[in-house]
Amino acid sequence: MKSTIPEAGVPITPPAAGNGGDRQEASLHGEILLRLRDYVAEGNIPEGGRVPERQLCEMLGISRTPLREALKVLAAEGLIELLPNRGARVRQLSQRDLEELFDVMAGLESLAGRLACEAITDEEISAIERLHYEMYGHYLHRDMPSYFQINQQIHESIVAAARNETLKTTYANFAGRIRRVRYSANFARKRQRWAEAMREHEAILDALRRRAASELSDILFQHLRNKRSAAIEHLAEGQDTRPETTSQGG
Template sequence: MTEVRRTRGRPRKTQQPDAKPLLVTVGLHEKVSHHLRDMILTGALAPGRELVEVDLSAALGVSRTPVREALKLLAVEGMVELRPNRSARVPDLQPEAITQLFEAIAGIERIAAELAAARITDAELTNLRILQDEMEGYHRATDLAPYFAINQRIHRLIVGASRNKPLQEAHESLYGRAELVRRRALRTPERWDESVAEHRAIFHALEARDSSRAGTLLSDHVSRTGTVVLRHVTAAGRSAEATQAGVQ
């Protein structure tokens, strides 16, 4: 309660919102969203899995409210699919959707790399070189989780270096959905080796301020990843169909 002075009469006390509980609530649902995002990306919550609020709140030891708000955040990122009068679910991208998704990201990153080659700062290039070296180290150690995290930072750094806000917003709105399936491609040893080499070539093109080459290399890199992901998803679907037919 806060006392408000009046020019006439007795001071009147008014109820003002307490900021602390609000901050705690905001922090909690963001923490829940980070945790759920990690579970989705690592496969602990698999594609097609229903996300029942009461089950998640019990498992995470929180009320349903932060879980509900976290699911809304993840839905904006494309990591969760909200369904009217039904539980949310982890989306299971179909082949056509995967093709369209990677086509869009490849186009966005091509333009971003072309702009970045002209606009990237020396400090950003230094940071990019450090990230590239760290990523290659994790590749040699076959440690996928930190490799993948740095890989994401590199893509976002390049897009950010374009200094084009609409491009960044469009990229961020799609990138979460791609994360759901990109790890599948990197689990293929030969694609992982190719990806590292492609990233090194992209860095050299940016360092040389070669806009055309940087754009082409990054676009081709994303497209090849999409092709491998599509092949993996298609093969997995055929395997599942064969198993189901065998059971019947």
């Protein structure tokens, strides 16, 4: 009974025949890596759930070799964890893990702001200002999803303005790690916190206009710190089960 591919060809995502255009991977394992990363980040596998190789192989229509290569990379990225002889599991993020992740994100954005002050152009600032006002509109209309989307664009604009591809990549990596959590914590914001966030964003813009690197660095860190508090509180309320993952003794 070696029906390796009983109903293969049922891809996780629509068969990437067109190759969306964002970034293509020539090799199979690269393709698999991109798809698996999204698959896991979008929460298709429950926290701590097993990642069965065989099943995924059938689902993706590939053999185990490239899949296992992709799993190793995902483990290195921190999305999953590999237990010796016991397969891969979706990494459970304890509350502490989340706090740490948010803090590192805060540090990266803080750095981005600092660097941005050195290199950002007036045009880029104008673009961020436009985003800011657009976001303000969503805020007034209490349109949380749109607000959140623009908010993310602003932060990404700051990271982009830092002119540091390494930072950008690292930032994206960490953003991917908490993506799974964000899916449920996006709307953690209370009204109170929302207004506060708007004020902070105005301060960010102000510091950016003046190219006040240290100040912007501080503001951004605090801004993310407050975000962290909101998210953590929200999660603490919503979930009773706060798994204590084995802290990877790095």
